[in-house]
Amino acid sequence: MSKKLTKPGVAFDANAWDDYQYVKQYNNKLSARIDELIKEAMRSPLEGKGKPERLVGDFAGFYSRRIDREHRLVYTYIDGYLVIAQCRFHY
Known part of the structure; x- marks a missing residue:
């Protein structure tokens, strides 16, 4: 059973967006890995x-x-969109 996105979109929870922006600013390697995993998801x-x-x-x-030993990408699907709930630290 595989969910497919009906709309090509990604949304971020407010806290996840803050984490994503922080990682983008301070850790290019981690940022690239997050982007890669979002595409996979x-x-x-x-x-x-x-x-x-x-x-x-x-x-x-x-x-x-x-993402790595310390960090996890946590996500779900809502109305066909990939929604990122967390992209830094472990749940």
């Missing part, structure tokens, strides 16, 4: 790079990919 929630996994419990309905 747009293709398929559970396939591709970053060891994607479906989250459970309080995070049911969300997915996670490893």
Whole structure:
């Protein structure tokens, strides 16, 4: 079962956007990795790079990919859009 985006869009939670801007400013390597994982997540929630996994419990309905040992990209799909909930630190 693979979700496909019906609209080619990405949205960020306000805190996730702040984190994304911070990373863009201070860590080019991490920023490039986040961009790469966002592209992968747009293709398929559970396939591709970053060891994607479906989250459970309080995070049911969300997915996670490893950016690096410390950071995770947490996302979901709402109305066909990829929505980034977190892109810095571990959930």
